[in-house]
Amino acid sequence: MASRLVPQWLGRCILITKRLLLDTGYVRSGRADRIVDAEGRPLPWYTFPAIGYLSSLDLSSARVLEFGSGSSTLYWERRTRAVVAVEHDEEWYQALRSSVDERTTYLLATDEESYVSPRAGSDPFDVIVIDGIHRQRCAQTAVKVRAPGGIIVLDNSDWAPAVARSIRSTGLIQIDFPGFGALLSHTWVTSIFIDGSRPPPVLPDAPLLPPGASKFSHSMRHLVATKPETFGSWL
DSSP states (O other), rough: HHHHSOOOOHHHHHHHHHHOOOOIIIIHHHTSSSOOOSSSOOOOOSSSSHHHHHHHHTTOEEEEEESSSHHHHHHHHHHHHHEEEEOHHHHHHHHHHTSTTTSEEEEESSHHHHHHHSSOSSSOOEEEOSSOOOOHHHHHHHHHEEEEEEEEEOOOOOOHHHHHHHHHTTTTTEEEEEEEEESOOSOEEEEEEEEETTTTOOOOOOOOOOTTOOHHHHHHHHHHHHOOOGGGGGO
């Protein structure tokens, strides 16, 4: 009866809207005015496809350097071993400071030199995020402090192709993740740069089912894992 009342194409549009707005945390982020997933956990303000890729990586022992802080800082605290975050805006720094874990090194750098060359110790970083100001110079720093096999995340790379090009020129492979993200009504691009000879480690059960995956996808994943013989030559 319902299928006759609602055309199939319209039903799919409704499902897509629900999965994009609710399952990704888009609605919850809007209501809370902060970037969170559907369960209320902090997310970085990157595109949803980029977050999906990062979620498949095993970063439990990683050290992170962030140029620009926010909800992403809280996300990286949950996913990694150590975080160094650099912020130029004193008002934003003071507002976020109480939410930052005491294990995190949170630096206020109001001048350009201290921002692009933070005192973050001599150990290299497994993840460097460029999502603040002075992006070209931050990219130069990122290349220098990147650990072997480390990755660089450049958000809003569609606005700054020259910065992306400078990172790419060092031999790293640029992977673009265009799409929607929290709070905004338009798409943008988050780019992740990896070393093709030493790709980042992935979780044993990657790829993970993304937000918005259907019940059918969950069932198929379970069946493939528990009854692979059912699928014959498909596997």
